[in-house]
C-alpha cells in the first residue's frame with residue numbers, strides 16, 4: 001500500500017523545502033536565498049522561527065493526508081510548486097551530504113521539523129527517519145551527478161514530479177521474432193470445465209493488534225496496539241475484529257477469513273497471493289520482526305489450505321526499512337539477501353526447487369504449474385518509485401524485464417499460457433515511468449501468451465486496462481487488482497475468487513468471472529460473529545456477458561456518463577462497501593481520477609484519461 005510511505009517521503013523532502021515565501025514567485029534569486037537558508041540550517045542545525053512559520057503555512061500534514069492515491073476526498077490537483085520546492089530543497093541536502101555534513105545533523109533537523117510541524121509524533125519521526133537515514137544518504141553520496149530534480153522526479157512520481165535526466169530513459173531489448181497475429185480468445189460454451197482461483201492480497205498481519213487499544217494515536221499512520229497510548233473516548237477504542245482506522249489485521253480476523261473460505265470455496269485449484277504481509281507500523285519494523293511475520297503468514301496459509309498450491313509475490317512492506325530493495329549486486333551492509341534467502345526457503349513450501357535460484361537473486365520466479373499454464377511472479381519493488389535504490393540505479397534492476405521477456409518468449413515457443421502476478425500494478429503513478437513503459441511493451445508483444453495479470457497494493461478492488469499503443473482504442477488486456485485482506489484504511493476485509501477457463505487441452509485460461517467476498521466491520525462489531533458474505537459477482541453486478549478487455553472497456557464508457565448508476569455500483573464494490581468511504585462518497589474529481597486509474601497500465605502515458 002502506498003499511502004504511508006508516500007506521505008513520509010513527502011514529509012522528508014517537503015521538510016527540506018523551507019519556503020512558502022517563494023510560492024508566488026520562484027525566481028532564481030529567491031531560489032538562491034532559499035538555498036542559502038537551507039544550507040545555514042543544515043550547517044548550524046538551527047531552523048529560524050520565520051522559516052518554521054513559513055513551513056507551517058505549507059500545511060505539509062494536509063498534503064500528507066490528501067496525497068493518498070486512494071483518497072476519496074476531493075483534493076486540490078497537486079500543485080507543481082511541491083515538485084519545485086522539493087527540487088530546490090533536495091539540491092541543498094545533496095550538496096550538504098557531498099560536502100561532508102554529518103547525516104545525523106541533517107536527520108536531527110528533519111526529526112525536529114517533523115515533530116514541530118505536527119506531522120507525526122516524536123516516536124514516529126525519530127524512529128522512522130533514523131531507520132532510513134543510512135541508506136538514503138548512501139544513495140545521495142554514491143549516485144554520480146545527482147540533482148534535486150532527478151531525485152524528486154524519481155521518488156515523487158506520485159505527485160507528478162518528473163526527472164529531467166535523460167539517463168532515466170532506457171530500453172529492454174525484445175527478442176526480434178515478430179509478434180504472431182492476434183487471435184481473440186473464444187468464449188467457451190457453458191458446460192466447458194472451469195477452475196477456481198483464490199486471490200489474496202495485502203494481508204498486513206499485525207501480531208500485536210490489541211482490541212480496545214487506542215485507534216486514534218499520535219503516530220497517525222498506525223495504531224491499535226498496546227503502545228498506541230491512552231484511549232481517550234469510548235469511540236477511540238479499537239474493534240475486536242479490526243478497525244476502519246489506521247490498523248491492520250489481527251490473527252483471528254485472518255483465521256476467520258480462512259475458516260470461511262475453506263467452507264465456501266471447497267473447489268480451489270490454486271491461490272495467488274500478491275504480497276504485503278507486514279503491518280503499517282513502518283517506524284517500528286526490524287529484519288527479525290518482518291521475517292517472523294512472513295513466516296507466520298506462510299504457516300497460516302499452508303496450515304489452512306493443505307494440498308492447495310500457493311503462488312506468492314513480494315510486496316513493498318516486506319523489507320526493512322519499508323520499500324528498500326537494493327539491486328542484487330549491492331553486497332555492502334544494505335545487502336537484501338537477509339530477506340530473499342528467507343523467502344526462498346519459505347516459498348519452497350509451495351514452489352519447486354528449480355525456482356530457488358531466481359527467488360534468492362531477485363525475489364521473482366517462473367514456474368509451469370500444469371501443462372500449458374505458467375505463473376510468473378515478479379518483484380515489482382524494482383519499479384516502485386519510493387524505493388530509493390532506484391535513484392541510485394534504475395536500469396532494469398535485477399535484469400528482471402530482460403528475464404521476463406525471455407520467459408515469455410520461451411512460453412510462446414512452447415505454446416504455454418502465462419499468468420503474471422506481482423504486488424504493484426504497473427499503471428500506478430508510484431511505478432516508475434520507464435520501467436512501466438518497458439513492461440507494457442513486453443506485455444503487448446506477448447499479448448497472446450499472457451492469459452491474466454494479477455496485482456494488489458492499492459487495497460481497493462479495481463481493474464486496469466491495457467490499450468494497444470498503435471490502435472489506441474483497442475483494449476488488449478485487463479489486469480485484476482485485488483482488494484486487501486486488511487481493513488487498512490476505512491475498508492472492509494475481503495478477497496476475490498476467479499472462475500477461469502480450464503483445465504482441458506487448449507484451455508485459454510482466461511478469466512470468465514469473479515466473486516468478491518467481504519466481512520462488514522460495523523456488523524461484526526455489533527454481532528461479534530464474523531460473517532463473510534458475497535458482495536458481488538462481476539458479470540451480474542455490471543451486466544456483462546463476458547469479462548473480455550473489450551467488455552470492460554465498454555463498462556468504462558458507460559461509467560463515465562454523468563450520474564451513471566453502474567459507476568455507483570462500481571464504487572461501492574471498489575471500496576468494499578465500507579461505511580466510512582460510502583459516507584464520504586465519490587464526487588467528480590474522485591470519479592474521474594478513479595476511472596483514469598482503470599484506464600492506465602503504463603504510468604508514462606495518461607492519454608487514456610483525457611476524456612474521463
Ligand SMILES: *[C@@H]1O[C@H](CO)[C@@H](O)[C@H](O)[C@H]1NC(C)=O
Pocket residue numbers: 039095096099
Ligand atoms: C563546503 O564546505 C566548505 C568547508 O567546510 C565550505 O567553505 C563551502 O562553502 C561548502 N560548500 C558548499 C557548497 O556547501
Ligand SMILES: *[C@@H]1O[C@H](CO)[C@@H](O)[C@H](O)[C@H]1NC(C)=O
Pocket residue numbers: 144145
Ligand atoms: C557525471 O558528469 C560528468 C561530467 O558531466 C560525466 O563525465 C560523467 O559521465 C557523469 N557520470 C554519470 C554516472 O552520469
Ligand SMILES: *[C@@H]1O[C@H](CO)[C@@H](O)[C@H](O)[C@H]1NC(C)=O
Pocket residue numbers: 234235236237238239240242243244521522525526
Ligand atoms: C463498535 O461499536 C460500539 C458500540 O456501537 C462503538 O462504540 C464502537 O466505536 C465501535 N467500534 C468500532 C471499532 O467500530
Ligand SMILES: *[C@@H]1O[C@H](CO)[C@@H](O)[C@H](O)[C@H]1NC(C)=O
Pocket residue numbers: 123127208225226227283284
Ligand atoms: C514497537 O513495537 C513493540 C511491539 O508492539 C512495542 O513494544 C514497542 O514499544 C514499539 N516501539 C516503538 C518505538 O514504537
Ligand SMILES: *[C@@H]1O[C@H](CO)[C@@H](O)[C@H](O)[C@H]1NC(C)=O
Pocket residue numbers: 543545
Ligand atoms: C444488460 O445488458 C443487456 C444486453 O447485454 C441489455 O439488453 C440490458 O438492458 C442490460 N440491463 C441493464 C440493467 O443495463
Ligand SMILES: *[C@@H]1O[C@H](CO)[C@@H](O)[C@H](O)[C@H]1NC(C)=O
Pocket residue numbers: 562563
Ligand atoms: C445528474 O444529477 C444531478 C442531481 O440529481 C442533476 O442536477 C443533473 O442534471 C444530472 N445530470 C445529468 C447529465 O443527468
